[in-house]
Amino acid sequence: MxxxxxxxxxxxxxxxxxxxxxxxxxxxxxxxLEVAPGMRVLDAGCGTGVLAERLAKACPDIELVGVDLSSSMLARARARRAWPASFTFVERDIDSSLAADAAGFDRLASVNVIWTLPDPQGTLAHMTAGLRPGGRMVHTTPRFSFRAHVIVWRHLRGQKGWALARALLGLPVLLFAGLLNLLLVAQSALLARAPRARQRWHEDGLVALLRQAGAEPRPVRPCYAGQGYLIVADRRTPPQEK
Ligand SMILES: C[S@@+](CC[C@H](N)C(=O)[O-])C[C@H]1O[C@@H](n2cnc3c(N)ncnc32)[C@H](O)[C@@H]1O
Incomplete structure (x- = not known):
């Protein structure tokens, strides 16, 4: 489903x-993310490859693995541009992909994926374990009281002339996307496997989820026209044995 x-x-x-x-x-x-040449980066739930494209422009000398469970999203990601040879896209679930990867990642990003996960803490634990020492993860996710119209309005205010006309003509497509979003929210609530899944919608809950997953989150920042959270977390160094 x-x-x-x-x-x-x-x-x-x-x-x-x-x-x-x-x-x-x-x-x-x-x-x-502060990527640097030679780093290994995971784009977890890479969708149509928009983040990967930005990273390819910013720093093509990284090794990027884009993972997504949707073949249609991945088809669009692969067709988006001519990718550097070190960029690959894999059709797989994030958890099993991390479990099968022994090399680890210097950076891990998930853009608007946590809200979809049935067991966010379980997946975040896999992500934390998949980070190399000194590794970092960056996540964004919508806030609980998400207001889509704020985002659309902010977009429309930024358009002029033909761009504004095109944006207005595109509103029905956004409406369709909004309906799909509602279905996805409903299914993620119904399929939630862990009670902690509810925490993913709240600022404090996100921090708690990351801590419980063994990561060291920094203060949450607003993003997405104030309708989402951006959270950066480093892999916690285990205390030294005495
Ligand atoms: C809201 S989209 C975000 C896509 C992309 N990160 C972006 O910024 O545009 C969420 C994506 O996560 C993928 N996804 C959701 N759960 C997943 C899972 N457990 N494993 C792999 N991909 C998943 C979906 O197929 C979808 O492409």
């Missing part, structure tokens, strides 16, 4: 990623 919905969502997903607040959020994520 989730796979089917994500495959359907892939048809209109880039209408969402083209919104100004989404673009700004991606810029924030790239800045927070």
């Amino acid at each position: 989730p796979k089917l919905l994500w495959n359907l969502y892939a048809l209109c997903y880039d209408a969402v990623t083209r919104l100004l607040p989404y673009q700004e959020m991606l810029d924030q994520v790239v800045a927070a």
Whole structure:
């Protein structure tokens, strides 16, 4: 069911990623990741490859693995551009992908993925374990009282002339995306495997989830026109044995 919905969502997903607040959020994520040549980076739930594209422009000399369970999202990601040879896209669940990876990652990003996970703490624990020493993760996720119209309004105010006309004509597609979002929220609530899954919607809950997963979160910052949270976490160094 989730796979089917994500495959359907892939048809209109880039209408969402083209919104100004989404673009700004991606810029924030790239800045927070601080990637450097040679780093191994996981884009968990990479969708149509919008973050990977920004990273390819910012620092093509990284090794990037984009993982997503939706074949349609991945088809769009692969077709997005000519990727550097060190960028690969894999159709797989995030948990099993991390469990099968022995090399580890210097950086891990998940953009608007935590809200979809049935057991966010379990997946965050896999993510933390998958970080190399000194590694860092950057996550964004919508807040509980998410107001989509704030994002759309902020986008429209940033458009002029033909761009504004095009944006207005694209509103029905955004409406369709919004309906799919509601279905995804409903299914993620129904399929939640862990009671802690509810915490993913709240600032304090996110910090707690990351701590319980063994990461060291920094203060949560607003993103996505104030409708989302951006959270950076480092892998906690285990206390030294005496
Ligand atoms: C809201 S989209 C975000 C896509 C992308 N990160 C972006 O910034 O545009 C969530 C993505 O996560 C993927 N996804 C959700 N749960 C997943 C899981 N357990 N394993 C792998 N991918 C998952 C979905 O297929 C979808 O492409």
